Amino acid sequence: MKNLLIVANFKSNLSLNEAQDYLNYFEKAYKDDQAKDIIFCPSYPYLFFFKNRTEKFKKVFIGAQNVSAYKEGPFTGEVNGRQLKDCCSYCIVGHSERRISFSEDKSSISDKLKNLEENNITPILCVSEIDELNVFQEGKQNIIVAYEPLSAVGSGNPSNPKEADDFAALAKKKFGCKVLYGGSVDLGNVANFTSKDNIDGVLVGGESLDPQSFIEIINNAR
Ligand code: PGA
Numbered sequence: 624m625k626n627l628l629i630v631a632n633f634k635s636n637l638s639l640n641e642a643q644d645y646l647n648y649f650e651k652a653y654k655d656d657q658a659k660d661i662i663f664c665p666s667y668p669y670l671f672f673f674k675n676r677t678e679k680f681k682k683v684f685i686g687a688q689n690v691s692a693y694k695e696g697p698f699t700g701e702v703n704g705r706q707l708k709d710c711c712s713y714c715i716v717g718h719s720e721r722r723i724s725f726s727e728d729k730s731s732i733s734d735k736l737k738n739l740e741e742n743n744i745t746p747i748l749c750v751s752e753i754d755e756l757n758v759f760q761e762g763k764q765n766i767i768v769a770y771e772p773l774s775a776v777g778s779g780n781p782s783n784p785k786e787a788d789d790f791a792a793l794a795k796k797k798f799g800c801k802v803l804y805g806g807s808v809d810l811g812n813v814a815n816f817t818s819k820d821n822i823d824g825v826l827v828g829g830e831s832l833d834p835q836s837f838i839e840i841i842n843n844a845r
Pocket residue numbers: 632771775776777778779805806807808826827828829830
């Protein structure tokens with residue numbers, strides 16, 4: 624049986640009060656006995672809060688949504704890998720929203736991957752096309768790939784599961800990595816993706832913001 628990864632990407636959402644309410648619900652409703660790793664990716668200010676509140680669950684982990692392309696130094700507003708490693712074990716990199724709105728390109732994404740690798744943080748590299756995988760370097764393959772077609776992200780219009788599985792098969796063959804699917808995943812369609820042979824889990828945006836929906840996504844994934 625696959626150990627599925629279910630990632631919640633909260634994007635730029637949730638205040639501290641809302642995060643408290645979220646975790647109050649999650650703590651009561653979540654069953655920590657499934658073959659599924661849950662990864663919460665809140666905004667930077669709440670990483671420690673989520674980490675502290677979920678430490679009691681053995682299959683719940685924390686991820687950041689971004690990391691600096693630079694190491695320590697005079698880079699106001701940036702957060703580097705050495706700072707992140709105390710509060711998370713995963714980090715999303717190259718999300719299409721960052722590629723589009725913050726001009727992230729192959730060079731900055733590859734610097735971010737290096738910054739994470741040096742600090743033993745596992746990248747969740749978001750790609751919408753197979754060519755975007757060419758940031759992989761030889762021997763540096765401790766990366767989880769999230770296949771997120773642009774037309775599926777935040778649109779309510781998910782990809783065809785067979786097409787996502789074909790992408791995952793190709794990426795796995797080339798790089799031996801785990802592959803997630805992301806883009807309009809909800810409690811009704813999650814199993815269509817996670818039941819595919821080559822898909823190791825899902826990256827959930829909008830539908831992870833409601834803890835009740837997110838719990839159902841976790842329970843329905845198989
Ligand atoms: P969505 O977002 O689930 O809201 O489509 C997915 C993502 O952006 O990672």
